[in-house]
Amino acid sequence: MIERFYNNYTPxxxxxxxxxxxxxxxxxxxxxxxxxxxxxxGRDGERLCVCNDCLFEEKGYGNGPQ
Numbered sequence: 001m002i003e004r005f006y007n008n009y010t011p012x013x014x015x016x017x018x019x020x021x022x023x024x025x026x027x028x029x030x031x032x033x034x035x036x037x038x039x040x041x042g043r044d045g046e047r048l049c050v051c052n053d054c055l056f057e058e059k060g061y062g063n064g065p066q
Contacts, residue, residue, distance in 0.1 A: 001049055002029045013051035
């Protein structure tokens with residue numbers, strides 16, 4: 001999910017709670033999320049944000065890149 005705190009938009013992993021630095025716009029937050037290797041998924045009509053560590057773990061690679 002992308003949380004909004006006043007004028008900051010912060011990407012938050014819906015699985016582990018990891019956060020990226022806040023951005024000034026929603027689009028910038030999406031771009032930062034994708035640049036960091038995160039994924040956005042649709043499930044039950046909601047959008048989920050998944051960080052790259054959770055993606056690696058999901059694919060069976062352990063705790064992500066070292």
